[in-house]
Amino acid sequence: KEQLIKQAIDILNDNFQEGGFTIPCKGLYPFQWKWDSGFIAIGQAHYDMEKAKTEIATLLDAQWENGFIPHIVFHNESDTYFPGADVHRSDLSPLASKKYKSTGMTQPPVTGFVLEEMYRIAEDKENLLKYIATQIDKVYDNHAYFYTHRDVNNEGLAFIYHNWESGTDNSPIWDDIWKTMNPPDYTFERRDTTHVDASQRPTKREYDHYLNIIEIAKEHNYNDAKIAAHSPFLVLDPLFNAMLIKSNESLINLYRLLGNTGKVAQLEAWQKKSIKGFNDKLWDDTLNAYVHYDLRKDAPIRFVTSSSFSALYAGIPSQERADLLLQTMMGKFGGEELYLCASFDPNSDRFDPKKYWRGPVWINMNWILHNGLKRYGFNDVAQRVKEDSIALIEKNGFFEYFNPIKKVNETENVGYGGNNFSWSAALLIDLLK
Numbered sequence: 001k002e003q004l005i006k007q008a009i010d011i012l013n014d015n016f017q018e019g020g021f022t023i024p025c026k027g028l029y030p031f032q033w034k035w036d037s038g039f040i041a042i043g044q045a046h047y048d049m050e051k052a053k054t055e056i057a058t059l060l061d062a063q064w065e066n067g068f069i070p071h072i073v074f075h076n077e078s079d080t081y082f083p084g085a086d087v088h089r090s091d092l093s094p095l096a097s098k099k100y101k102s103t104g105m106t107q108p109p110v111t112g113f114v115l116e117e118m119y120r121i122a123e124d125k126e127n128l129l130k131y132i133a134t135q136i137d138k139v140y141d142n143h144a145y146f147y148t149h150r151d152v153n154n155e156g157l158a159f160i161y162h163n164w165e166s167g168t169d170n171s172p173i174w175d176d177i178w179k180t181m182n183p184p185d186y187t188f189e190r191r192d193t194t195h196v197d198a199s200q201r202p203t204k205r206e207y208d209h210y211l212n213i214i215e216i217a218k219e220h221n222y223n224d225a226k227i228a229a230h231s232p233f234l235v236l237d238p239l240f241n242a243m244l245i246k247s248n249e250s251l252i253n254l255y256r257l258l259g260n261t262g263k264v265a266q267l268e269a270w271q272k273k274s275i276k277g278f279n280d281k282l283w284d285d286t287l288n289a290y291v292h293y294d295l296r297k298d299a300p301i302r303f304v305t306s307s308s309f310s311a312l313y314a315g316i317p318s319q320e321r322a323d324l325l326l327q328t329m330m331g332k333f334g335g336e337e338l339y340l341c342a343s344f345d346p347n348s349d350r351f352d353p354k355k356y357w358r359g360p361v362w363i364n365m366n367w368i369l370h371n372g373l374k375r376y377g378f379n380d381v382a383q384r385v386k387e388d389s390i391a392l393i394e395k396n397g398f399f400e401y402f403n404p405i406k407k408v409n410e411t412e413n414v415g416y417g418g419n420n421f422s423w424s425a426a427l428l429i430d431l432l433k
């Protein structure tokens with residue numbers, strides 16, 4: 001255990017950059033990513049709180065005038081990544097940060113609960129509260145942005161307009177949306193497949209779709225109302241909204257600890273509306289799980305993914321629904337031949353145990369599920385998720401994602417994507433502490 005923690009700390013320190021942020025991994029992801037930074041700070045908080053504070057302060061420093069926080073902050077030039085700052089062109093938005101180049105899309109809003117996790121871990125709580133007081137309004141402004149500009153039906157749920165905003169980049173969930181689009185066959189040079197075997201990454205055609213949505217958003221200068229009207233991709237994502245709801249809860253707790261309660265009533269109002277909206281709109285009675293919702297087609301996307309279970313972490317389901325959710329999880333994902341928790345329904349013909357978000361186990365999702373299961377008293381399964389996460393890293397190394405099939409883990413290394421991957425290291429530290 002001590003040895004694993006030491007290795008994890010070495011990886012995080014090695015990926016730390018002079019600009020005050022940590023890259024997800026060398027070569028493949030050479031900038032600061034929004035939700036990566038959040039998970040990274042949780043790990044750093046255990047051994048170097050100053051670094052964790054810097055990580056989040058640097059991210060929030062890139063906030064736009066309207067409260068938006070971008071998914072990638074391009075602190076530096078790098079030719080190992082595509083698509084870079086020159087493709088995303090945040091300068092097209094009049095509201096963008098003047099200080100940093102960034103993307104014009106976001107990622108799951110984890111920062112609120114990350115601040116609360118840092119507080120939980122902190123030994124010197126007074127000192128950390130002083131830091132939180134300097135940052136918390138920025139996170140609040142980010143939530144206000146979601147409720148003002150991303151909730152088109154006024155139901156407490158924020159839309160995403162790009163698969164990269166979901167964090168679950170090439171999930172089979174999006175396959176039917178791609179069928180509604182017909183993007184040009186763009187000419188570009190991929191970089192990811194020079195770092196990682198192409199069989200573990202999205203296809204060229206998938207990248208055409210990803211770039212096409214960016215081009216449409218750029219035509220509208222990243223204006224949310226226009227994106228909501230014109231983006232071919234417009235989805236309510238259960239993971240994204242569960243992270244927003246969990247972060248609302250954390251902001252309420254932290255503002256109370258600070259004795260600064262002016263914004264609590266607004267947060268509570270958002271929270272109530274979001275939890276209701278989530279349960280009304282995203283619950284699927286036949287699948288007994290939360291699912292994604294396609295706002296373009298005005299119809300649910302009826303597949304079970306690890307995102308379906310993230311609602312537990314945010315306390316969204318009633319105990320009765322949580323019991324059903326657990327049954328669905330164990331029935332579809334929990335067989336003895338599998339490590340928990342595959343990212344996509346292992347019984348579906350769209351499941352691929354090797355390919356990015358089409359099936360592999362991710363440590364950040366396992367961390368969310370572990371904490372969510374504990375919240376509802378599902379302690380045995382929570383323990384299994386933790387042990388499976390540790391076993392996968394011990395067997396294969398600190399990879400980005402892992403093959404969930406136990407049998408193949410016995411005979412070959414089935415850690416995929418980037419190696420020495422920051423959030424796998426950071427969250428393992430938290431799981432082991």
Ligand code: DGY
Pocket residue numbers: 071082164169192
């Ligand atoms: C990638 O390049 O695959 C990133 O995950 C996008 O955020």
